[in-house]
Amino acid sequence: MVKEHSKILLELKDAGINRSNRWLVRNITLSVNEGEILTIIGPNGSGKSTTAKIALGILKPDSGSVILHTDKIAYVPQNLAIDWTLPLRVSDFMRLTNNITFQEITDALDMTGVAPLINKNMRNLSGGEFQRILLARAIATKPDLLILDEPVQGVDFTGEIALYNLINQVSSELNCGTILISHDLHFVMSTTNNVICLNGHICCSGSPKTIVQSKEFIDLFGASAAQTLSPYEHNHDHSH
Amino acid sequence: MLLDDFFIRALIVGIGIAIIAGPFGCFVVWKRLSYFGETLSHSSLLGVALGYIFSINISITVFIVSSIVAVLLFLLNEKTDLNSDSLLGLLSHSSLSIGLLVVGYLSYIRFDMMGLLFGDILAVTKLDIIIVWVCGGLFIFIFCLIWKSLLAGTVNRDIASSENMRPRRSELIYMILLSGLIAISIKIIGILLITGLLIIPAAMSRNISNSPMQMILISITVGVTSVVAGLFTSLTFNTASGPSILVIALILFIISLTPVKRIISGANK
Numbered sequence: 001m002v003k004e005h006s007k008i009l010l011e012l013k014d015a016g017i018n019r020s021n022r023w024l025v026r027n028i029t030l031s032v033n034e035g036e037i038l039t040i041i042g043p044n045g046s047g048k049s050t051t052a053k054i055a056l057g058i059l060k061p062d063s064g065s066v067i068l069h070t071d072k073i074a075y076v077p078q079n080l081a082i083d084w085t086l087p088l089r090v091s092d093f094m095r096l097t098n099n100i101t102f103q104e105i106t107d108a109l110d111m112t113g114v115a116p117l118i119n120k121n122m123r124n125l126s127g128g129e130f131q132r133i134l135l136a137r138a139i140a141t142k143p144d145l146l147i148l149d150e151p152v153q154g155v156d157f158t159g160e161i162a163l164y165n166l167i168n169q170v171s172s173e174l175n176c177g178t179i180l181i182s183h184d185l186h187f188v189m190s191t192t193n194n195v196i197c198l199n200g201h202i203c204c205s206g207s208p209k210t211i212v213q214s215k216e217f218i219d220l221f222g223a224s225a226a227q228t229l230s231p232y233e234h235n236h237d238h239s240h
Numbered sequence: 241m242l243l244d245d246f247f248i249r250a251l252i253v254g255i256g257i258a259i260i261a262g263p264f265g266c267f268v269v270w271k272r273l274s275y276f277g278e279t280l281s282h283s284s285l286l287g288v289a290l291g292y293i294f295s296i297n298i299s300i301t302v303f304i305v306s307s308i309v310a311v312l313l314f315l316l317n318e319k320t321d322l323n324s325d326s327l328l329g330l331l332s333h334s335s336l337s338i339g340l341l342v343v344g345y346l347s348y349i350r351f352d353m354m355g356l357l358f359g360d361i362l363a364v365t366k367l368d369i370i371i372v373w374v375c376g377g378l379f380i381f382i383f384c385l386i387w388k389s390l391l392a393g394t395v396n397r398d399i400a401s402s403e404n405m406r407p408r409r410s411e412l413i414y415m416i417l418l419s420g421l422i423a424i425s426i427k428i429i430g431i432l433l434i435t436g437l438l439i440i441p442a443a444m445s446r447n448i449s450n451s452p453m454q455m456i457l458i459s460i461t462v463g464v465t466s467v468v469a470g471l472f473t474s475l476t477f478n479t480a481s482g483p484s485i486l487v488i489a490l491i492l493f494i495i496s497l498t499p500v501k502r503i504i505s506g507a508n509k
Contacts, residue, residue, distance in 0.1 A: 056402035075402045082395060086270045087449050096392045097403040121450065147402070 006034040007069065009145045009177040014064035015054050017047075024050045026201050028064070032145065032177035037168070039180045039208075042198035043220065048181045049078050051198065052149050055179060070145055074138035078149040078181075080130075088122045090114075090133055098141050108140035109133070112166060127154030135163065139170050146171070146178045243366055247475055250361035250428065254467035254485070256372040257425045258437070260379055262460030263387070264421055265438035267414060269446065270394050275325050276313065276415075277435040279332040281422045283309045285339025285431055288356060292349050299371050299423045306419035309335070314412050336431075359430035359482030361474055372424050379417050386410040391452055428467075430482035440486060441466065444493040462492050 009032050016026035025047035032038050040048050053059040054066055056075055082088055094105045109115040112132040117125065125133065135151055148167065152160045171178045180192065196205040197217055204216040211217050243249055268277050287302030294301070313331075343353070355363055386409075392400035393407025400407040422434050429437050445459035470485030477484075 053398065056398070058398050058401055071404055073402055073404075075399050077396060077398050080396050080399075083270055083272070085443075085446055086394065087446065087451055087455055088395065089451050092451050093395070096395060097388075097400060097405050 006036070006175075008033055009069050010055055010179075011067045011069075012051075012055060012061075012064065013067075015051075015061040015066055016063040017050055017054065017059055018062040023200065025054075025198070026063070028054065028198075028202060030196060030202075030205075032179060034144070034177055035172060035175045036194070037171050037178045037180055037192045039182060039192040039195045040198055041182060041195060042203075044183075046199045048198055049149055052147050052179060052181055056147055068145075072141070072144040074141055074143035074146050076134045076138050076146075076148045076151050078153075080134065082122050084123060090118050090120050090122060090125075093122055093133065094137050094140055096137065100140055104140055108136040111139065111170070112136040112163070128156060128159055131155050132159075132163070135166070139174070142174050142176075144176050146176050148178065149181045150183070151180070152182075243369070246362055246364065247471070249364045249366065249369060250471055250481065251468065252369050253364050253372045254361075254428045254471055254481075255464050256369075256376045257421070257428055258441075258463030258467040259460055260376045260421055261425070261437050261463050262441065263380070263383055263456045264414075264418055265442040265463070266445070266452070266456050266459055267390060267394065268418075268435070268438045269442040270452075273418075274435055274439055275328040275332065277418065277422075277438055279313065279328050279335065280306045280309055280415075280419055281431050281434040282332045282336035283339065284419075284422055284426065285336060285343060285356070287423070288426070288431075289339060289342040289346060292343075292346055292351065297367070297371070298426065299368075299375075302426060303420050303423035306422055307416045310415040310419045311412070314415055318408075354480065355430070356426065357430050357432045358480040359426075359428050359433065359485075361428065361471060361481045363427045368424075368427060375420060375424055379420055382413065382417060386413050390414055428481055429485065430480070433482040433486055436482075436486045437463065437466075437489070440489040440493055444489065444496045447493075447496040462489065466492060 011031045012028050015028045017024045028047075028051055030038065040051060042048050050059065052075075054061050056073065057066065057068065090109070091102075091105060094100070094108070106115055106118065109118060112135050114129055114132045114136060117129060117133065122130070122133075131152060131154055135148070138146060138148070146167075151167070152163045155163060167178065167180065170176070192208060194205065195208050195211045197203045197211060197214075197220060199220055203220055204211055204214045206214070243252075268274055284302040284306045287305030288298050290296075290305065291298035291301035343356075352360060352363070354360070389400060389405035389407050389410040392403075392405045393410060397407050421438075425434055425437065441459040441462035442455065444462050445455045449455035449458050466485050466489035469488045471481060473479060473488065474481040474484040
């Protein structure tokens, strides 16, 4: 849970991106503290990745402001295609933006369960292995702020749970702030502190429990989505 | 003196160029800039004409003209999605045509058009040796400073810029250095064939390498081998130096596709 006096890492105030007279996202106000996981959910084209890019400083907001209180950021993008002409081993990829030691690389790969792949070429990995390596690269530098855009895509069901648990564990171990973008509602909701529901603007936000009951959430995802979330919560309530 | 021999001069200049072309060529391949390189080298003919008009060393005028073109292309690319090959093709061939017209108009100056387009080892002077090795050393030095962020930006620009690597600045510096490389290699390779020296060794090296650094080192080796063997061919059979070098590079590329590849890369596993 969020500590009382934890440091604010990132603040967006009324941030918006306008492209050819159309607002991709607008009036985004959010903040992320140390040790906190903020989940952004929303349908396709709702501006989840755009919001992440504003937070990362890749896109300059056309309105509002972004204040970053750290420069130790790590990013897992939604799409990453490595050109076949570039021979890149996992170990090269792990050192892409830093100069971490071999030990730090293997530690991070161990955490995501892919240490044996260290000398493999990035192009010869399965989708699930690739995602685990993306995540390992992001946590290897022990960042203050972790921004993960659909980090478990292509990972199988059990792997997905394991990776979400790992994200949770990393967030509390490193005490870093995390923005998690996801479309799959189940697991996200149980492990996160705050949820923002996005559809061009912030429809609703709050703790997972309050958000599933809000009218906007049900309007956006349908009543069945709200119901599919509840069994998972119940699992916790009924553990014997 | 040793340097009085034109062939020795050509060898020294050629080896220097091949060493610089290795790392720069790998990025041309990785970033899919071959058409961009083509556009830069074709526009350099205009630089050659300016050099003749004002009687300045053509390396300087070519460098100025090509880097202006490089910066313009870079800015255009930021604004629009220029990387469509028809637009680059348009710029590339129209700048070559303008260059040819301007050079053709300078009929009062005697120079060797074939040498400009395809390279001429007889044209290499002692000054060229100094230019290639001093500028080349500088290019490699700057390249070493930007190489990490350039590579990170090649893999993913968003990751690089959000993790404090400044990939756009590195890209711009790289493109200006590429113009410089074109400027100093015209005499040996020629305007029409420079992109070949950038791409073929890198492509050959791709077939047998496992990491970016390895690919750069192998393509330097392939480039130097091609230049040395190509210049000897040029001397022996009195052929233009540019095509001779590229044909040797092509032969090495073809060899890398054959079972020899497995024997070499087997050692890496």
